[in-house]
Amino acid sequence: MxxxxxxxxxxxxxxxxxxxxxxxxxxxxxxxxxxxxxxxxxxxxxxxxxxxxxxxxxxxxxxxxxxxxxxxxxxxxxxxxxxxxxxxxxxxxxxxxLAGAAARLGLGHWAARWWPASQLDGIPALEADVLGLELAALTHRCQQLFDDGDDQPDDCAAELIEEHRGAIDPLIRWWRAAAGPENQLERVLRLLADAADRTGLEGPELRRLEAALDRPEPVPQPVDVGPLFARHGDHALAAGHPGDAGGRVIARGAATNDWRRYPPGLVDAAEHAVTWTARALGARRLIEVEAVAAPTGGAFLAAEVRVDGGEAARLPLARRDDLWTGRADLDLRAAATPPRIDVDVLLPGFDPGPDASGDAEARDDRDDRHAIRALVRRRLAAAAQSPPYDAPLGPFLAEFAAATGDEDF
Known part of the structure; x- marks a missing residue:
């Protein structure tokens, strides 16, 4: 409130x-x-x-x-x-x-967009379906904020339920186990059932939800929360640098990892997840870019390379196991010695540009990213202690699941 x-x-x-x-x-x-x-x-x-x-x-x-x-x-x-x-x-x-519920809904959308999941930093990703269902429940709770206009992308609880209905059964099992945030689980499940009923949604998961709420288990059924929402990664962190092109190293460094330039789930959110190496192979000059892949997601990323502040050259990145990698010739004929090379990772078509926010924030918002990592670590630590659900901005169910699930994600 x-x-x-x-x-x-x-x-x-x-x-x-x-x-x-x-x-x-x-x-x-x-x-x-x-x-x-x-x-x-x-x-x-x-x-x-x-x-x-x-x-x-x-x-x-x-x-x-x-x-x-x-x-x-x-x-x-x-x-x-x-x-x-x-x-x-x-x-x-x-x-x-309404102010408290709206603030929580806004924070949930922030978490869906900006949560800094990172293998390098040890910050687990949030289970998208669990977060999506709680957002659906909160959207239903905050319906007074919305009307019938088509300019509100955050207003449809029914679409969120349809998209994330795969987590309904695990949430029911979690609630029946009387483990963790029991009151929060029941509140979310009842809001989901009411939202589905009011919008005419149907399906086996929703029928099971209605039956569970009508006839709660007389004795809690034990369950290990971790496997309910286990994230099965398709890779582990790679060792070494695959694709080494050989040649003489001219320069190497870490790039700015600007979260604004691609959607979540594509690049590890760690500060130094993007690296580059410039090499000399005879008369050729080559740049290699590597970005550690996030635990989820897939798209066609690109790297933007500037030499001594000049015009940006763009090279495509391809995902292989846990890395996005790309390589291209680099024009260093008029560059300083040693050259100043700046690299950014972006998603073409999504990228708003480094200065598209329109406010006074600096392009390098490293301090803000560090503060966000500290914030999510505090939230995960609080979730691991299973505090009572008595604060509008307390942990989400997805944070409880992440804090109590497998550490190896």
């Missing part, structure tokens, strides 16, 4: 967007974002709890949830700003149940 006594400012920007904010929302990689009716909400993942920043582009649509999220005084201030009245004064945001 939003803490009492937090003031926000309601301002109308030059483009007509009405902004509700108590402070900045943080850099892109540390910002939880939720598309809702008539607005975008965002929370700073690395900051303390508080009301979200709202950028409202349709105040009429937003009025359906403003009062329930911020309280009546903020809703009235937004209405006044939409009418052109001056409103840039501190306005208290009231604590509400």
């Amino acid at each position: 939003t803490p009492a006594g937090v003031d926000v400012r309601v301002t109308r920007e030059a483009d007509g967007v009405i902004r509700v904010a108590a402070g900045p929302a943080g850099p892109t990689v540390a910002r939880a974002v939720l598309d809702v009716a008539g607005a975008v909400l965002s929370w700073p993942v690395l900051g303390g709890s508080g009301p979200p920043v709202a950028e409202i582009h349709d105040p009429a649509r937003a009025q359906q949830w403003l009062w329930a999220l911020y309280g009546e005084r903020v809703a009235a201030a937004v209405h006044a700003a939409a009418a052109g009245e001056p409103t840039d004064l501190p306005t208290p945001a009231e604590p509400t149940e």
Whole structure:
């Protein structure tokens, strides 16, 4: 729940967007974002709890949830700003149940996008189906935030249930075992059943869910949580450097691992997961790029190579076991000695570019990435202790599963 006594400012920007904010929302990689009716909400993942920043582009649509999220005084201030009245004064945001649920939903979407799964750093990946079902439950819980518009990609609980229904049976078994976050499991399962019933979803998993909730097991059935959600990797970390082209090494280094430039599940999130080597083979100059692959995912990545800050050359990367690798000729005719080589990994067509965020964040946001790794380690440590589910931003079921599952992922 939003803490009492937090003031926000309601301002109308030059483009007509009405902004509700108590402070900045943080850099892109540390910002939880939720598309809702008539607005975008965002929370700073690395900051303390508080009301979200709202950028409202349709105040009429937003009025359906403003009062329930911020309280009546903020809703009235937004209405006044939409009418052109001056409103840039501190306005208290009231604590509400919807605020806590919305913050948790936003954080869940952040985890689905930015969770820094890394074999190198020892941070386990979150089971996508388990997280997806809890997001479905939270989306159903937060339906007041959404309407019938088609501009809200975060609004459909039914689609999430369909996509991740494979985890329903394991969640039922986990709940029946009375192990771990039992109350949280029951709350999620009941929300899923209600969402499925209201949207007309059917299927054997949903029938088993309904039966389990109607007739709970009289005696808990023991179960080992780890194997329920075991991740069976298709590789282990490679030893050495396959594909060594020989020749004389001119330079080598680690590249910036910018999480913004590719979707999750493709590259290990460790800071030094991307490396490169420049070689001389007679008169030829060659660059080799290697990126440690994440435990899941698959696509066609590319590397972007700049020499001494010049124009970027792009080379495709192919996945082999635990590595993405690529090799190409390198033009060093006019380069300094030694050359300054910058390498980035990206997904063509997805890549927003290194400066696409539009805010003041530096291209090298290494400190933010370190802070995020520290945050997820704290969350996993808390999940391993199975605390009671009494905080809106407490561990997700997927975090409990990751913390208690197999360490070898």
